[in-house]
Amino acid sequence: MVPTGAYGTWPSPIDARVAATHDGRPDFVGVVGDEVWWTEPRPAEGGRRALVRRLPDGTEQPLLPAPWNVRSRVVEYGGQPWAGAVGAGGTGPLVVFSHFPDQRLYRYEPDGGSDPVPLTPLSGVGGGLRWVDPVIHPARGEVWCVLEEYTGPGPGDVRRVVAAVPLDGSAAEDRDAVRELTDDHHRFVTGPRLSPDGRRAAWLAWDHPRMPWDGTVVMTADVTADGVLTGARVVAGGPREAVCQVDWAPDGSLLFVSDAGGWWELQRMKPGAEPAGLCTGRAEEFGGPLWKVGLKWFQPLDDGTIAVIHGKGATSLGILDPETGELVDAPGPWTEWAATLTGHGSRVIGVAASPRSGYEVVELDTSTGRTRVVGSAHDDSVDPAYYPEPQIRTFTGPDNREIHAHIYPPHNPDRIAPDDELPPYVVWAHGGPTGHVPLVLDLAIAYFTSRGIGVAEVNYGGSTGYGRSYRERLREQWGVVDVEDCAAVAEALAAEGTADPARLAIRGGSAGGWTAAASLAATDVYACGTLLYPVLDLTKWADETHDFESRYLESLIGPPEDVPGRYRERAPLAGVDRISAPFLLLQGLDDVICLPAQSERFLTAMAGRGIPHAYIAFEGEGHGFRRADTVTRALEAELSLYVQVFGITRHDVPPLELRK
Template identity: 40%
Template sequence: MAKQQLASYGAWASPLSADKVVQAATGLGSPKWDGESLYWLESRPHEAGRIAIVKRLPDGREIDCLPIPFNARSRVHEYGGGAYAVKNDVVYFVNFSDQCIYRVRFAGEEPLPPESVTQPSALRFGDLFIAEDVIFGVVEDHGTSGEPVNSLAVVRLADGRVDIVASGHDFYAYPRLSADGRRLAYIAWDHPNMPWNGTYLYVADWDGEKLANAQRIAGGREESIFQPEWSPRGQLFYVSDKTNWWNLYAWDAGGTRAVAPRDVEFGRPLWQLGSSTYAFIDHSHIVATYVENGFGRLCEIDVDTGTLTDIETAFTGFDDLFADGAGGVFCVAMSTRRPAVIAKVYGKSVDTVKFGPSAALSDDWIAEPEAIVFPTTGGEVAYGFYYPPTNPQYVAPASERPPLLVMSHGGPTSAARPVYKLSIQYWTTRGFGVLDVNYGGSTGYGRKYRERLAGQWGIVDLDDCCQGALYLVERGDVDRDRLCITGGSAGGYTTLAVLAFRDLFRVGASHYGVSDLALLAKETHKFESRYIEQLVGRYPEERERFVARSPLQHVDQFACPVIFFQGEDDKVVPPNQAELMVEALKRKGVPVAYLLFPGEGHGFRKAENAKRALEAQLFFFGAILNFTPADPIDPVPIENWSK
């Protein structure tokens, strides 16, 4: 082994360039099996961020089903999901630009040009489910005055006619038809709830034209239902958190029963429609994934006896389970050392059938996550994953401790997952420690932990991020004088609020983050328009609370430099949230930088923008923490700063 070079943390040279991080960001998702072919989605930053549909033929060849610029992405709830379905070798998908449903047929092996099923209108479609001659889906009508109207609809494949079959609730998801075609299950919920707060599970009769006799069989305003699914023999299964944990249940005419109850999470927050954590492999067995202590596990469950048998794998996270009808289940599988893959689960074996991008780092460069549990305010504990600086070619001076980058995830009802993320390894290979925090309100630890954030956004998340950083300081892992924090969306709010209301961090980076809670309450889209009532309170009735927790209203308390990244077309957190903050910090004299990306929404999908954001954050941190990155980076203009 070559002798290690001596250099300060942060200045280490890394083989992981921003280009490589972006190139490896090609994502795999939503595998589906039809006939003899496997289909999946690929998100492609190098194609302006579009989502392609790929088909693998029986001989292993792969073909693109959609020509550029077609983009399989729904805009229902702005976050989409369930944007394609396949039946009898015909692909149906929602195209991003016009939100119409298109059909792709094949001439032999080659896809024909997509043909429109629905016509351009104010309707958006998502959560597609194909029956014999119709597509069930969630429809969102933006042609009405006031907020959009959400319903369940069927699209007649013969003529493209759209018929509303269920309405009256504010939101709908998971239209799922029984195998005999006679009953439809679905969930619904109403403002101010989000789907992880409280939903209703319905079963209705379907006669091929309309729904009748809708019966609510589970759920409520304080019970979250996730993924209803019919078994091959006509039982309805679903996930409920009524015992604190998202567990499996079965329903039929004889009533409801728990299936393999455990203190683990079989469900997850429904940010994107169509999420699945289990699939039937025969009439009495399912393959499922659950989360325990932040790690994803895989298991097989005998639904008659409740016997749960873990399937041992090297993976730490699983998404989008889909049965092949012959005893196997496809899924997206993630580990700590390799990009996500599409795997097939059959019996006790989990075999990769589609690799993601090639690994950008060899094993000796990869920082493994350490699951930590640390004390926080109110006698509680919080969770996170710590990644130490890892670079076999460098060592820092013995007197130094590394800087720490605290990451606060979005949502905020979401979770940090211990999986391969080059966006983390980018920092650890340069000499940063990284703490990915699962603050109170995160999922994966039960409903009670999720509800720690109820009414406490801007308090609990801040405390937990600070206490996690201090825990690592006290252990001797990191330098207290070089603590950094970053986050996107809701994590961007946590970042800004920490910098406004706590005196701990030296520098921060906000990616499309919220700075004014009142603006968010007044301006955001329908799906999240009342979310803030769960997190903070009612506006304007509790205006004082919104003012007290809004970083924009407390610029006088800022002394910490911040860099902002924003998409010009963001409808979730509009650009004025960042721009008002930037102008206020300029006037106060705080070092600040701002990068606005035209053509980007909530999150950056174009490769060149994702690259620029990553490099600009490193440049900014280097300037503030007084180190020079080893990478050649185009400078970022920093207001109120002179070295």
């Protein structure tokens, strides 16, 4: 007989260390020769990103040992950090990559026996020189990419251009040897994609105050014989049309994903013709928010078909015939495909996950229709019987608006709960806020559900994956709609008898930390909250944060010159007198997006109010925790908060001191 145990007291094999060492996912897949390459996290190695290769015999091995860290800092969120090629000199493949600590581009021949060689110089001005979205052009002896160059000490003293870096290392100490392919007319650009004949280039651009999901333009230019871009012009997009990816089909047609019709949909522009939709009217997304430079939701294939990631909420990988409109999905259990794709002959490689498996590198053979895992395979570190069983739910919020959420009830095969007890629940608010929580296995969630604490992940109004109108519910309503939607889900779970109304909590990181803090100030729904590297103060946001999001609030809150009161009134910093619930605040001291100064001002304002709280700051961590020790301590501290506030009896949690 399975023993009875109160919610929150259940023993679990999923400890915080297990969850921490499985944090993160493989990303940025590519094919080099006959090998598949990708980056993957190394939480136990200081949180670095390793570059991994899969040899033709199936063997996986890292290309670069620690401490090499393949990760870009362009727009702080980075993007495609590496490019590979064969036949570019040497005896084997060549890789060009961005090394996180110094942000220089390096050239490396993994089979050559020598160390990586820098291709770009250092700069002592502001954030220096940074590079992302590289493409190697062996015949030209160059790598084309995005250059982010700081011109002064402030976060806004920056310019971005498309640039060509010599592969021979001549620019390693000479900034003038870097050839700029575009001017800096646009504030933000993506890397250029060359047409099959090499005569045209295409890229995306946008400007403040728009974010890339508000409005972008598709730029094209002619490429001269000596590699100069001429006649740059806008061919698609606009201030109210968000294009998130552009590339070329084998026949020279321009392909791009636009939300002009209310959903991100694939468009094709043949030479001399207007854009035409390829798979429209399905009320689902074929793209997403461009948080990183070089994300890919589609991949043109040699036979003229197109591999696409698509769906409403959950996503699938499909093969689209652009002539007939037929779309055939790949088989398999995966419910979420990351925005990274590559193709090689009849093969398509991406990164996917499911509610029973973490992200892994998956290959679809279009000639057979078969899929298989080819890298970073999911490994059950504990018995999967302890994984939660998610429920896809749609709730009704204010004004009868629908709210999408994933509900993870408490689950443990070794315990059942008393008949007269309802479980505690934690509402998770995702970051962004222009983001989305996927339906995938997350051991951080399982850490709580296996102990008897439920989790509700809310894709509140403003989330992606449900069309532009759903996404724009948050326009000038940040701190209102997100707070209301999270509360509506929590209250509905309590009203239907799923959750204990007296034991509800809210947690979130970054913009989700804002929602959590704003919820504690604006509602009495929650008994406590966990705030991870949150946004807390709006009045100094534009001056303190990084350039990419420095004008984001103009769409989320409104133009500051028009609605200055909103900036003061909605910020959690201004609502500390309304916060009466205990909270845990977790902050990375190297965070340049949500600065530690925001958390410190918040804590100063809370001082003397008698509200139990804890503050933990982590050296060496930025925006989002990457080190195993950090993630472990953060999870244990969060559980300790709930144990204390919810009145749970367990003695295996490191104590968290709540001060007043």
